[in-house]
Amino acid sequence: MADHDTAPPTTVTEPRLATRARGGRRRHPWHVLVAAPLAVAGLVALTVTGNALRPFDRIDVIDAKMASKSDYFKDPEVQRLLLKHGIRVDIHRLGSRGIAEQSFEGMDVVFPSGQPAAKLVMAREQRSVRSARPFVTPLVLGTFRDYAQTLVRAGVATPQKAPGGGPTLYYDLRMDAFLERIEARRTWNDIGYDQVARGRSNSGRVLVRTSSVCESNAAGTYLSLVAFVRNGNQAPGTQPRTRPEAAGDPVLAVADDIKPLINLQGMAADEQADSYFSDEGENIAPVSVIYEHQYLAHQVAHQRRHHEQDTSRVLLYPTPQALTEPELIAIDDRGNELTDLMESDPELRRRAIELGFRVRFSGEDGTSAQLNDYLRSRGIQVPTPNPDRTKVDAPDLDSLERIINRVGNCPLVQKETQE
Amino acid sequence: MSGTRPPRGRNGPLAVCMLLLACAVLAAGGCSGGRDKVTLRVLAGPELADVRPLLKDLAHDTGVTLDIDYTATPDLTDRASYDLAWPASDRSFLLALQAARQGGARPESTTIMRSPVVVGLDADAAGRLRARAAGGRPTWADLADAAADGALRFGMPDPRRSDTGRAALVGVATAAAGTGDALRVQDVSCDRLRGFKSGQVLTGPTTADLIDAYVRRPDRADALIAHENELLALNAGGRLAHPLTIVRPEDGTVLSDFPLLLLDPDRHDAYRKVVDWLLGADAQQRLMRITWRRPAGQDLPRVRELRAPIGNALSYPDRRSVVDRLLADYGDPARGATSDHVVFLLDFSTSMRGTRIAALRSAFAGLSGADRTATGKFARFYRGERITVVRFGGEVLDERTVTVRGQRDLDALNSLVARGDFANATAVWSALDHGRAVAARSLAEDPGRPVAIVLMTDGANNAGISYAEFTARAAGQPRTPTYPVPIGEADTAALRRAARDTGGRTVAAAPSSSLSDAFKEIRGCL
Numbered sequence: 001m002a003d004h005d006t007a008p009p010t011t012v013t014e015p016r017l018a019t020r021a022r023g024g025r026r027r028h029p030w031h032v033l034v035a036a037p038l039a040v041a042g043l044v045a046l047t048v049t050g051n052a053l054r055p056f057d058r059i060d061v062i063d064a065k066m067a068s069k070s071d072y073f074k075d076p077e078v079q080r081l082l083l084k085h086g087i088r089v090d091i092h093r094l095g096s097r098g099i100a101e102q103s104f105e106g107m108d109v110v111f112p113s114g115q116p117a118a119k120l121v122m123a124r125e126q127r128s129v130r131s132a133r134p135f136v137t138p139l140v141l142g143t144f145r146d147y148a149q150t151l152v153r154a155g156v157a158t159p160q161k162a163p164g165g166g167p168t169l170y171y172d173l174r175m176d177a178f179l180e181r182i183e184a185r186r187t188w189n190d191i192g193y194d195q196v197a198r199g200r201s202n203s204g205r206v207l208v209r210t211s212s213v214c215e216s217n218a219a220g221t222y223l224s225l226v227a228f229v230r231n232g233n234q235a236p237g238t239q240p241r242t243r244p245e246a247a248g249d250p251v252l253a254v255a256d257d258i259k260p261l262i263n264l265q266g267m268a269a270d271e272q273a274d275s276y277f278s279d280e281g282e283n284i285a286p287v288s289v290i291y292e293h294q295y296l297a298h299q300v301a302h303q304r305r306h307h308e309q310d311t312s313r314v315l316l317y318p319t320p321q322a323l324t325e326p327e328l329i330a331i332d333d334r335g336n337e338l339t340d341l342m343e344s345d346p347e348l349r350r351r352a353i354e355l356g357f358r359v360r361f362s363g364e365d366g367t368s369a370q371l372n373d374y375l376r377s378r379g380i381q382v383p384t385p386n387p388d389r390t391k392v393d394a395p396d397l398d399s400l401e402r403i404i405n406r407v408g409n410c411p412l413v414q415k416e417t418q419e
Numbered sequence: 420m421s422g423t424r425p426p427r428g429r430n431g432p433l434a435v436c437m438l439l440l441a442c443a444v445l446a447a448g449g450c451s452g453g454r455d456k457v458t459l460r461v462l463a464g465p466e467l468a469d470v471r472p473l474l475k476d477l478a479h480d481t482g483v484t485l486d487i488d489y490t491a492t493p494d495l496t497d498r499a500s501y502d503l504a505w506p507a508s509d510r511s512f513l514l515a516l517q518a519a520r521q522g523g524a525r526p527e528s529t530t531i532m533r534s535p536v537v538v539g540l541d542a543d544a545a546g547r548l549r550a551r552a553a554g555g556r557p558t559w560a561d562l563a564d565a566a567a568d569g570a571l572r573f574g575m576p577d578p579r580r581s582d583t584g585r586a587a588l589v590g591v592a593t594a595a596a597g598t599g600d601a602l603r604v605q606d607v608s609c610d611r612l613r614g615f616k617s618g619q620v621l622t623g624p625t626t627a628d629l630i631d632a633y634v635r636r637p638d639r640a641d642a643l644i645a646h647e648n649e650l651l652a653l654n655a656g657g658r659l660a661h662p663l664t665i666v667r668p669e670d671g672t673v674l675s676d677f678p679l680l681l682l683d684p685d686r687h688d689a690y691r692k693v694v695d696w697l698l699g700a701d702a703q704q705r706l707m708r709i710t711w712r713r714p715a716g717q718d719l720p721r722v723r724e725l726r727a728p729i730g731n732a733l734s735y736p737d738r739r740s741v742v743d744r745l746l747a748d749y750g751d752p753a754r755g756a757t758s759d760h761v762v763f764l765l766d767f768s769t770s771m772r773g774t775r776i777a778a779l780r781s782a783f784a785g786l787s788g789a790d791r792t793a794t795g796k797f798a799r800f801y802r803g804e805r806i807t808v809v810r811f812g813g814e815v816l817d818e819r820t821v822t823v824r825g826q827r828d829l830d831a832l833n834s835l836v837a838r839g840d841f842a843n844a845t846a847v848w849s850a851l852d853h854g855r856a857v858a859a860r861s862l863a864e865d866p867g868r869p870v871a872i873v874l875m876t877d878g879a880n881n882a883g884i885s886y887a888e889f890t891a892r893a894a895g896q897p898r899t900p901t902y903p904v905p906i907g908e909a910d911t912a913a914l915r916r917a918a919r920d921t922g923g924r925t926v927a928a929a930p931s932s933s934l935s936d937a938f939k940e941i942r943g944c945l
Contacts, residue, residue, distance in 0.1 A: 092687055093527055187599045202731050203670060205599040215525070266601020266734035267510055270528050270678065279717050280533055284674060284732045305718065411520045 062089050062338050065104075066111035067096045067217060068273060068291060069326045072355055073111075081347050087338060095215025097404070100124070109335035111328045113217035113291070118327035119397050131329040132342040134349060135357035137293040138323050139221045141173065141208060141316040142276045146197035147188070147286045148314045154181060154191040157316060160384050169299070169309060170383045173316040175229045181206050182261050188286060202286065205264055209275075209285035212268040213408035217324065219268065220404055222289045224394045225322045226258045227403055233320065233390065237399035251399045255406035262407050276313075287316070291324065292383075296356030296371075299380045309380060317383065320390035457689045461487040462498050463505040464582050465625040466646065467677065469710045473702065481692040493582045503690060504680040505531075507582035507646070512680075514739040527681040529694045532648075532703075532712035535672035535729045536586040538562065539650035539663030544571060544641035548666065553791075558670040559594035559615075560793035562642075566618020567801035568788060569825065573642040574621030576629050577752050578745075583626045584752075585742070586673040587644045591615055592745050593733045594670045595797040601734035602741050609944035610748035611794075613759065614801035622752040634658045646675060648711035651724050655711070665724075670793065671733040677712065758822075759869050760805040760861045762899075764854045765836065766876035767810045768845045770907065775877055782935040783836045786942070787829040790935065798942040800829060805868070807857055808835050811850040812842020813882035818857075847876050847910070849883030851901070851917065852892055858899040871900045871923070873941065874914070875934070877907030886913050893920070902941045904928050 064073065072078055073089045082089060094102065096112035100120035104110060112118045122129065143151075148171050151157035156177040162168040181191060188194075188202035210219035227236050236254040269275055269285075276288040277298055295315055302310040330336045342348055352359050353374050372382045394400065404410060463470075468489045478484040490497070493511035495504050504526075506512065513525055538557075540548060547570060552561045565571035576584035589602070595615070596606035623629035626645045630653055633643055637659065643650065647665060654662035679697070681690045696702055703714040713725055736742060765779065784790075788799050800806060804823050810816040819835050821828040851874055858870040880886065900923040903914035915925045924944075928937040 090688070090691070092684075093529075098525075185598075185600075201669075203599050204731050204734070207600060207734075212525075263737065264600045264734075267513070267737040270509075270525075270530070274530060274715070277717055278533070278715060279719075279721075280674070280713060280729055280732075283729045409517075411517060 058086065059083070060087050060334055060337065062087055062108045062334055063092065063106055064089050064109045064111055064338075065092045065094050065099045065102075065107050067094060067099065067113045068271075068294065069111050069113050071294065071297065072352065072357070075351065075355055077351055077354075078348065081345070081351065082338075082341070085337075085341055085345075087341070089338070095212060096217035097220060098215040104331050107331050107335075109328055109330050109338055111326060113326045114221055114324040115327065116220055116394070116397060116400055117217055118325075118329060121329050125329075125331070129330055130336050130339045131327050132339040133325055133327050133360075134342045135293075135352045135359045136323050136325045137291045137357055138317070138321055139218060139225065140290060140292045140295065141287050141318060142273070142290040142295055143287045143314060143316055144282045145312055145314055146193065146200070148316065150188065150191055150193045150196045151178070151316070153196060156181060162381050167311045169311065169314050169381045171314060171316050172386045172388075173318045175225065175318045175320065178318075179226065179229060179261060182208070182264070204286075206286075207264040208287045208289060209265050209272055210262070210268055210289040211270065211272045213262060213404055214410035216268075216272075218272070218289050218291060220400065221322050221324055221394075223258065223262065223403055223407060224400060225318060225320065225392045226261060227254050227395065228320060228392045230254060230258050230261075235393040235395045235399070236403065237395050238393075251395070251402055252406055255403040258403075259407045281313070292358075293356035296375065296380070300354070300356065300375075300378055303378055303380055315383070317386055319386050319388045320392045321386065322392040322394075455482040456484070457482060457686075458484040458486050459502040459686055459689055459693070460500065461485050461503045461505055462491045462495060462501040462682075463487045463489050464491045464507045465489045465627060466507045466583060466649070466675075467505050468627070469648075469652065470706070472709055473705060477693065477696055477702075481689075481696050483689045483693050485693065491582075492580065493585050498682055502681075502683045502686045503693075504682055505677070506680075507677055508586060508675040509678050509680060510735050511582065511585060511742070514737075514742060517737075518739040527684075527687075527690070528678045529698070530676040530678050530715045531694075531697050532677045532706055532710065532715055533674055533729075534646040534648040534677070534712045535667060535674045535732070536583060536590055536644065537647045537650065537672055538573070538642050538644050538666045538668065539653070540642040540666060541637070542661060542664055545664035545666060547571070552669075556669040557666055558793060559591050559668045560597075560670060560796040562668065563591070563595065563612070563615035563618075564788070564796035564799065566616075567614030567796075567799050569618075569802045571618050571642060572620040572640050573618055573644055574623075574629050574633055574640045575619060575644040575752065576626050577622050577624055578749055579751075580624045581626065582675065583645055583649070584622075585746075586646075586675055588612075588745055588749055589735060589742065590668075590671070590673040590733055593673075594668070594793065597793050597797075602736040602745075604738065604741055604744075607741050607744045607748070609940075609942070611797045611943040612745075612749060613804075613943060614797060614799055616749060616752070617758075617801040617803055619752055646712075647729070648713075651711035665727075667727065667730045669730060671731040672729060673735065674729065674732040676715070758803040758805060759871065760807070760858075762807040762809065762854045762857050762861075762870065762872045764809045764811060764850045764872060764874045764876075766812075766845060766847075766850075766878065767816055767838075767841050768812050768878055769841045769843055770845075770878055772841055775906065778934045779875065780833070780836050782933070782938045783833055785935045786938060787833055788826075790939075794939055798939040805861070806832060808832050809850065809854060809857070810835065810838070811846060811853070813844030813846050814842075814849065815853050816840070816842060820857075844882035845876065845878040845880060846883030847874070847878075847880040847914075848886055848889035850874070850876075852884060852889055854901075855893065855896065855899055859897060862897060862899075871902065872921075873938070874901060874903045876903070876905060876909050876914075879908060879910045880913075886917075889917075890920070898922060902926055902944070904934065904937045904941075906934065 070091045070093055073091055096117035099110050099112050100117040110121055148157060157171040157173045159168045160170040186206050188204060188206055194201040210222055213219045231254050237251045272288045273290045273294045275281055275284045276290055299309055328339050328342055330339045349359050353370050358368055358371050375382050474485055491506050494515045495512045498504055509528055548557045548561055548565055549555045575587050578584035578588040592612060593602055595611040596602055621632055621640045623632055626649045633640055650663055650665055679694055703719055707714055785795055786800050800823050802823055807820040809818045821831055854872045861870050898921045901918050901921040902923045903918050903925045905911045905914050906928045918925050926937045926941050928934045
């Protein structure tokens with residue numbers, strides 16, 4: 001839509017004045033004739049796309065370190081909405097935990113994908129900072145139909161019912177049973193993949209691929225989930241210590257227990273979601289830790305391009321479930337501008353829904369209704385909440401850090417040492 | 420803006436303003452105004468030299484000129500003076516960072532394209548390999564098997580210097596370990612690639628060098644191991660009379676993702692522009708057509724050659740020590756396989772009669788090529804390997820040494836093991852003493868050739884010299900790593916001591932695993 005309240009760009013009037021000053025000469029040399037239509041065409045394009053904002057006005061470039069939530073700021077519609085407010089976001093892509101650990105120098109905002117990294121950032125910032133938590137999204141496991149069906153056959157996953165009886169996009173996954181299969185070091189063929197996927201086989205182990213445990217929020221959240229399940233549905237570090245002197249460190253004991261389940265994968269990928277959605281995704285990794293919003297945004301885009309759902313890529317919703325809450329944190333005044341906008345602008349929040357996020361609106365308890373409506377309107381199956389509503393009780397920050405460092409064998413952080 | 424410059428003509432200011440406006444309007448699309456011209460220094464892998472044709476357009480469209488040196492080592496050791504790095508894979512680099520325990524996150528990195536490390540075979544070799552593979556779908560194990568019996572000669576870049584060669588080595592070793600997940604330290608404690616390596620006849624510091632060597636004399640090798648894109652480019656380049664058949668091994672391949680890394684964070688703006696340009700649909704299409712790599716994103720129509728699925732990607736080890744061990748064991752690929760000499764001391768006392776001797780014969784047949792499991796194909800006797808079989812009872816019954824050249828040599832060994840005469844006594848220490856003498860002669864003949872002894876026995880020593888005498892004789896002699904495989908009533912404790920003294924170890928056969936598995940387990944440790 002066009003901006004009514006925008007004054008005519010001053011640069012457009014400038015040449016007119018210049019022409020007038022020359023007193024009626026009509027002849028322009030070729031380079032003006034070449035440039036003029038270009039300029040006019042460009043102006044028309046700008047007006048049509050709603051970008052007719054003061055092209056020569058100051059545009060605030062906001063430097064932002066972010067991880068997977070760069071998906072939001074890379075969206076052309078979000079960029080257009082921000083440009084209306086004179087803001088362009090320059091994305092420096094980095095894992096969430098990397099963001100929390102590295103220098104903020106030159107940054108206006110940071111946008112870690114979850115609360116653990118956000119808390120680390122907050123703890124580092126001495127002053128009180130403004131921040132926004134515009135949306136939430138559950139952690140999910142992205143897989144492919146034959147693998148999901150293999151897990152159904154193995155008795156650890158259950159398909160959700162698709163309306164109209166078509167192939168479902170969603171499965172519920174019993175995490176405890178799934179981890180047992182991983183621990184037993186079974187291969188995909190062992191649990192029946194070669195029979196489900198006629199003509200194909202996979203002698204690789206059943207395992208879940210994550211981004212780097214040391215750097216990624218998704219991987220860290222997955223660790224919390226696995227630790228919670230393996231610790232008897234209890235956050236590590238919360239048990240009463242019955243024999244403190246003999247028990248050793250219960251948190252590290254859990255870390256050592258889950259370490260082999262994570263480290264099976266060898267070297268972690270840089271950005272697991274990118275691999276999952278690539279055409280080679282099924283060959284790169286049968287099961288990947290991703291966020292729900294990434295999957296839903298993919299389905300919306302797929303539906304738009306191909307007029308059908310991508311029925312080969314399917315989601316496993318783990319029980320217990322883990323919700324992630326990204327937080328946009330201002331480092332300086334320019335950053336404040338952006339966090340304020342994210343808090344107040346309904347259009348930016350509406351767009352978040354269209355990108356698959358669950359958005360919190362004030363006065364509403366559920367965060368799913370609007371997302372579900374949107375998916376329905378786009379012809380995309382709506383995921384149903386798992387009847388087992390057990391939520392992962394994440395370990396406290398200190399315990400999680402210790403688990404991550406133990407499992408990932410992470411390099412020691414040199415905080416604020418950038419010369 | 421226009422006011423600061425004296426107008427050159429009457430319409431100068433108007434033209435300048437119009438152009439500036441046009442530029443501002445089209446800022447996203449092009450109009451690389453002189454103001455923003457940037458040059459980035461890039462350290463790229465030699466594999467990336469094929470992106471050259473795109474660089475001019477990249478500079479034109481983004482204002483960023485990439486000044487590329489195609490000299491990167493896998494670890495990116497000489498990266499200090501560069502703004503970006505563009506290797507075939509950043510795995511070795513990241514493992515090196517991790518090993519150095521340098522703090523902070525890894526540099527910003529973006530996957531630009533993908534290509535698996537696969538095998539290109541001439542038509543005959545492809546037919547032969549398919550014929551011996553289950554379902555006509557060859558695995559790395561089939562390749563190792565064919566290399567070991569001399570049916571396949573291949574070329575592969577030097578894993579110590581080339582990312583491509585390193586990915587190939589990790590892929591083959593992962594298949595050899597056969598665990599289905601990333602290699603761990605314990606998986607590489609033995610070198611299971613000697614049979615595979617015995618088939619390597621060509622190498623080079625880079626794939627380009629390897630391909631040049633192959634093109635000069637295609638008759639020297641039957642197959643090349645390299646990235647899929649490098650082999651497709653070779654096929655398309657008209658340098659070969661007959662194109663190579665691409666085989667993507669069924670047991671998985673290592674996938675390279677050709678990431679662009681931001682080494683100097685201050686060059687972020689330009690880096691972003693380059694990455695966005697390279698990932699645009701147009702550049703991805705051109706990269707695919709020019710370099711034969713697979714696009715990073717989704718939904719780009721593929722050329723016919725790139726529609727075949729890549730198969731399962733193998734996990735990559737997350738410890739540098741694992742890769743280092745592989746590199747050290749594989750050694751210099753130009754030197755060919757290290758031809759080991761293995762001395763088998765086999766107990767033919769009467770208690771071995773029946774199932775035990777049957778198990779031994781079957782284990783020997785397995786090592787001679789009859790074992791069609793993946794681990795069996797990697798563990799088998801290979802061309803050039805020297806093998807001595809000593810049968811003993813109360814004394815040495817007979818002895819035979821062969822250098823494996825073909826099936827006849829293996830048949831000779833198996834016929835010795837098949838003999839039906841058994842002795843009434845077991846002279847373990849005399850036999851071991853005899854084995855040591857064989858090993859000493861072998862070492863004197865060729866000091867560079869590793870020698871090892873495998874001792875299979877099922878009874879306590881009741882003839883010949885005593886353990887004390889054996890150790891007394893061993894004093895001052897060169898130690899030959901000794902691997903006893905005790906079964907039945909063997910004196911395990913004494914054997915363990917004897918093994919430990921030589922740097923070998925005992926390997927349990929029954930009850931946890933078969934004699935065949937025990938033999939396979941020590942292959943490559945010798």
